[in-house]
Amino acid sequence: MAKAPPPLRSRDRDATARSILAAAKEVLAEEGFGNFGVNSIARRAGCDKQLIYRYYGGLDGLAEAIGADLAAELAEELKPLSTPAQTTYGALMKHLALSLLDLLRRNRLMQQINAWEAAAPSPLVTKLIAARAKRMGQWMFEIRGALKPPAGIDAPAVNAIVIAAVQQLVVSASANGEFSGLPLRTDADWRRLKDAVSALVEGIYGA
Amino acid sequence: MAKAPPPLRSRDRDATARSILAAAKEVLAEEGFGNFGVNSIARRAGCDKQLIYRYYGGLDGLAEAIGADLAAELAEELKPLSTPAQTTYGALMKHLALSLLDLLRRNRLMQQINAWEAAAPSPLVTKLIAARAKRMGQWMFEIRGALKPPAGIDAPAVNAIVIAAVQQLVVSASANGEFSGLPLRTDADWRRLKDAVSALVEGIYGA
DNA sequence: GACACTTATCACCATGCGGTGACATTGCAA
DNA sequence: TTGCAATGTCACCGCATGGTGATAAGTGTC
DSSP states (O other): OOOOOOOOSOOOHHHHHHHHHHHHHHHHHHHOGGGOSHHHHHHHHTSOTHHHHHHHSSHHHHHHHHHHHHHHHHHHHHGGGOOSOOSSHHHHHHHHHHHHHHHHHHOHHHHHHHHHHHHOOOHHHHHHHHHHHHHHHHHHHHHHTTOOOOTTOOHHHHHHHHHHHHHHHHHHHHHHSEETTEEOOSHHHHHHHHHHHHHHHHHHHOO | OOOOOOOOSOOOHHHHHHHHHHHHHHHHHHHOGGGOSHHHHHHHHTSOTHHHHHHHSSHHHHHHHHHHHHHHHHHHHHGGGOOSOOSSHHHHHHHHHHHHHHHHHHOHHHHHHHHHHHHOOOHHHHHHHHHHHHHHHHHHHHHHTTOOOOTTOOHHHHHHHHHHHHHHHHHHHHHHSEETTEEOOSHHHHHHHHHHHHHHHHHHHOO
16 A cells, blocks of 8 residues: 655755754753753654764764854854943943843753753763853953953952852742742843842942 | 571661651752652662652652751751841841851752752752741841841842852852852862852942 | 665664552561 | 561563664665
8 A cells, every 4th residue: 555655854954953953952941951862852853863863973962063053142142242341340240240141031041051050960061061151251351351350359259159140040030930039020020130230249349 | 498588677667767768868969859769769778669659658748758857957057047136237148148158068958959949840849949948038037137228228139149149159069169160169269259258248238 | 767875764672760569578466 | 376467579560761773765876
């Protein structure tokens, strides 16, 4: 009997490879690393998992591809944020913290990477971390320019604290809609948080 | 022929139940929620997984038991931190942030709960979160007493930021030994971070 | 038209998981 | 002693996973 034509697929290697990459990013962004596996990705991409091994050499290679993709995407998002000259170091850090908050809030993929970096530091997530850290560091170096922090202040430590807070708050909000009793759902909630961040940064670096 | 005596086990229900609970806490603290399952726990406890179902009604019940256990433990650790009267609201918050940092740094179980709360908000971890939040809120209420924050400052938001930073930094340090390029391994590293936290809190609430 | 090559799919394996029913052993009580 | 409940162990099921070899369906070339 005439077998129904099973291979309805497009038979275009590049296209399928792209769709696999897209599916992988979706799975990661929506479900996190917990469900990040060949079966899940192949299901979403609508193709056989074998192709993941053929075109990416397995999950590791796929993660690397995601890393490269993420770095490019990140560079694109960071570019418009590099306003040429902030007048003071404090103003710069404030701008940086608030920009990072907005960027992170929009990017669920990066949220998941941050979340899982702490929870399950597998070699898989480490690859992604490296890709992100490289771009971020480069950006911060560029944007800082020649500005120096005020004397007597441990700027690296202070900045790490601010960035840590931003990350934790965005990720927590995304997962639970609040942090430690502080609601983080509406735009007004975020406005309020941003004001507090601004106040903190100005409090230590000067207004 | 004479079967070797298989049941070398102690045949003491309470003792076995306790050993299961202990094993569960160990698995959670050392490996996180990723490996938190009946097989893994039973292996570590050295008993059959069936007993987990019999004595705790499955993983959910076991998680609840861990929650209760954690709440008690937490109350015990929090008690000596309740120094009766801080002179100013700023000094109080500083004390609170630094105490929380030390406590969290010592308690791997709580680190894992924080980490997985963001990564995989399963009903399992939600139970644990609730147990922790209840105790923490109660403690903060007690320790605050009648002190009021300075006018013009959104204290809840600021405090959430500080606590968020502490959590993220401790958890990241535990997983990677650093955060955003800031090393967090030696006591000197932590001393440095604490100084920065102090400076930030004093910067906004006044010294 | 016949051939080789690429693309895609399927069937299968071993492993580990959560979960359950049946069975052996012990100790207490009538 | 006999019976029974409590404690502990084992064998098994269904399912999902990561991974691999064989096979079918299209596509370009001579």
